[in-house]
Each structure stands twice: as C-alpha cells, then as structure tokens.
Amino acid sequence: MSSQAAMSLMSVTEFALWAVLGFLFWKKRLQCRFPAMGAYLTLRIASMPVLMLLFYGQSQHWFNDYCFAIYFFVYWSVYIASAVILYFVCMEILRSALSSYSGLMRFGLVAFRWAALVSVLMTLSMISYSHKGVMVISEIANALMRPVSVVQLCILAFLCFSMNALRLSVRDLSFGFALGFGLLSANDFTNSFFVSALTSLTAPAQFLYESLILATLCIWLIYCALPEAVRLSVVTPVNTTIYRWNEIASALGHKGTQVVAPQPAGSFFLTDVEEVVDKVFNRSLKSSESKS
Numbered sequence: 276m277s278s279q280a281a282m283s284l285m286s287v288t289e290f291a292l293w294a295v296l297g298f299l300f301w302k303k304r305l306q307c308r309f310p311a312m313g314a315y316l317t318l319r320i321a322s323m324p325v326l327m328l329l330f331y332g333q334s335q336h337w338f339n340d341y342c343f344a345i346y347f348f349v350y351w352s353v354y355i356a357s358a359v360i361l362y363f364v365c366m367e368i369l370r371s372a373l374s375s376y377s378g379l380m381r382f383g384l385v386a387f388r389w390a391a392l393v394s395v396l397m398t399l400s401m402i403s404y405s406h407k408g409v410m411v412i413s414e415i416a417n418a419l420m421r422p423v424s425v426v427q428l429c430i431l432a433f434l435c436f437s438m439n440a441l442r443l444s445v446r447d448l449s450f451g452f453a454l455g456f457g458l459l460s461a462n463d464f465t466n467s468f469f470v471s472a473l474t475s476l477t478a479p480a481q482f483l484y485e486s487l488i489l490a491t492l493c494i495w496l497i498y499c500a501l502p503e504a505v506r507l508s509v510v511t512p513v514n515t516t517i518y519r520w521n522e523i524a525s526a527l528g529h530k531g532t533q534v535v536a537p538q539p540a541g542s543f544f545l546t547d548v549e550e551v552v553d554k555v556f557n558r559s560l561k562s563s564e565s566k567s
Contacts (some may be wrong), residue, residue: 278482285485290323292492299499304447307452308371311363312452318360321355349515351412358419364456371449372434372441394422401491424460431457451498455491462487 300306306313329346363560369387373380398418402411431453434443443450466484 291318309367311367315360351416354416356415361423368449368453427456427460458491
C-alpha cells in the first residue's frame with residue numbers, strides 16, 4: 276500500500292472515530308454537561324467530509340482548479356473556530372474538575388479568563404500584518420491555537436498533580452477530556468517541530484501525527500463508552516490546605532465581606548496580608564459554624 280493510500284485510509288478512519296464519538300457523546304446526553312465539547316464535536320464531524328471532498332477535488336481539478344482556494348478558506352475558518360471553541364472547552368473541564376470546591380472554581384475561572392485574554396492579545400500583537408495578503412489568515416489561526424494548546428497542557432498538568440487533593444478519579448470525564456487534549460497539543464507541537472526542522476522526515480512525522488490522533492480518539496471513546504465513576508460528595512477536614520484555600524477564594528469573591536485590620540506603621544507588607552487572610556478565614560469559618 277502506498278503512503279498516500281495509507282494516509283487516506285487513516286483519514287477515513289479518523290472521521291469514522293469522530294462520528295462514533297459524537298454518537299456516544301449525544302446518546303449519553305453529555306452535551307448538557309459539556310456544551311462546548313458538543314459544539315467542538317459537531318464542528319469536526321461536519322467539516323471533515325467537506326474538507327476531504329475538497330482535497331480530493333483538488334487532485335481531480337474540479338471547479339476549474341478553485342478547489343484549493345475553497346479548501347484554504349474552509350480549512351482555516353474551521354481552524355479558527357476550533358481555537359475559539361477550545362477556550363470554552365478548557366473552561367468546562369476546569370469547572371467540572373473543581374465542581375466540589377465552589378470558591379476555587381469561581382476564582383480559577385476568573386483567573387483563566389484573564390489569562391486567556393492576555394495570551395490572545397499578546398500573540399495577535401506579535402503577528403506581522405504587512406505584505407501577506409490572505410496568508411495572514413493562517414498566521415492568525417496559528418496565533419490563536421498556540422496559547423490554547425499551552426492552556427490544555429497546563430490544565431492536564433494541574434489535574435495530574437492535584438487529583439488526590441481534588442478527590443478526582445482517573446475515570447472522570449473531565450480528566451479523560453483533559454488527557455486527550457493534552458495529547459493532541461503535544462502532538463501538534465511535536466509535528467510542527469518535525470515539519471519545520473526535519474523536512475526529510477515529513478512523511479513519517481505525518482504518519483505519527485495521525486496515529487496519535489487516532490489513539491486520542493480511542494481514549495475518548497473508551498471514556499464515553501464505559502460508565503463514569505460516581506463522584507461522591509467531598510468531605511474535607513477543616514485543617515487541610517485545600518479547604519483553607521477554598522475558604523479564602525470564597526471570601527475573596529464575596530462582595531459582602533469587609534475586613535478592617537489596623538496595623539502598626541512599621542509592619543511588613545506580607546505580614547499584613549497574612550493577618551488579613553487569617554481574619555477572613557476565621558470569619559468565614561465562624562459564619563459556617565453558626566449556620567450549621
């Protein structure tokens with residue numbers, strides 16, 4: 276089998292796996308929990324047949340050789356839309372993983388939104404928009420996707436290091452989606468390195484790239500097909516670090532909390548901050564005890 280035929284077969288297999296994944300996703304009504312992930316699956320399933328048809332039409336010289344131009348605009352439009360949707364997918368994964376800790380979830384989502392906005396503005400400002408014509412579309416698309424890939428890797432690393440503290444199971448869907456997107460991001464970075472630095476290994480790199488995509492889709496299929504582990508209610512002792520940070524995050528996000536802490540004129544700044552945090556924590560703890 277030639278390399279071109281093998282790549283075509285792998286592309287058809289990828290579309291079939293995306294379709295099966297979408298079927299399982301909607302059959303188990305996971306779009307109610309992960310609506311952005313459902314939108315991402317819809318975009319991939321709907322766009323892949325169109326792109327494959329235009330790619331084949333390019334070799335057959337359909338539409339008076341306009342297939343390449345149509346393919347270019349459709350491909351990069353889908354790429355930009357995917358980058359935007361993936362920002363919301365990352366927020367869903369973070370929200371699902373921190374659902375047992377409302378304070379940390381609210382504080383983490385606010386920090387995530389600001390970090391995403393700053394990263395997008397910085398990457399877009401680094402693009403040179405002069406004398407590129409329509410090719411600037413690919414530059415914008417790559418600039419949007421690059422910080423998304425970094426965020427996906429960071430979320431995967433965060434979940435791996437904090438699974439015990441968050442009482443998060445490996446079978447949880449939020450971890451499964453984070454694992455898959457982390458693999459796809461690492462795959463994109465690796466493939467871009469091979470394509471730019473080792474042009475003689477472009478064909479093997481493409482096979483490796485497509486193989487890792489298929490492996491990721493298989494992982495997601497397993498997560499969606501198997502019953503998810505029931506997430507039990509988390510009972511956290513008051514003397515643990517994560518409980519303390521959750522109370523601090525809740526107090527920082529509560530508009531009614533006011534702390535008046537007079538300090539000596541010569542006190543150190545970090546000491547002031549620590550004492551204010553202790554007062555907020557003690558007040559929140561007393562209020563929770565009084566309600567119970």
